[in-house]
Amino acid sequence: MADEPDIFCSVCKKLIDGQYVVSGGIAMHRGCVKATTCPVCKKPIHGPAQVVFDDELHPECFRCADCKKDLTNQAFAKDGNAILCADCGAARLKKTNPKANITIKK
Numbered sequence: 001m002a003d004e005p006d007i008f009c010s011v012c013k014k015l016i017d018g019q020y021v022v023s024g025g026i027a028m029h030r031g032c033v034k035a036t037t038c039p040v041c042k043k044p045i046h047g048p049a050q051v052v053f054d055d056e057l058h059p060e061c062f063r064c065a066d067c068k069k070d071l072t073n074q075a076f077a078k079d080g081n082a083i084l085c086a087d088c089g090a091a092r093l094k095k096t097n098p099k100a101n102i103t104i105k106k
């Protein structure tokens, strides 16, 4: 209808002009419902995801937050929301935050 306000998808931020779903007061395209948001770049994941503990990330976002090393098939650590290589994880643990809850996974 002409007097309906434009609705934008909360996932892809594009105008919704067809069917959509409202979940928790948030509107999104039907096709965007299943999209998981990558915690690293905050963008929806539409392709295959890299699962890191309970999070799903873009494979290209699966890299060390400090040295940017690609972590595919590497041991990695997690410090809060930051994903780190084992070296940077250990360095953070020692230096900046002795109480950090860092988990290193092979």
Ligand SMILES: [Zn+2]
Binding pocket: 009, 010, 011, 012, 013, 014, 028, 029, 031, 032
């Ligand atoms: Zn969308």
Ligand SMILES: [Zn+2]
Binding pocket: 038, 039, 040, 041, 042, 043, 057, 058, 061
């Ligand atoms: Zn990402």
Ligand SMILES: [Zn+2]
Binding pocket: 064, 065, 066, 067, 068, 069, 084, 085, 086, 087, 088, 089
């Ligand atoms: Zn690193």
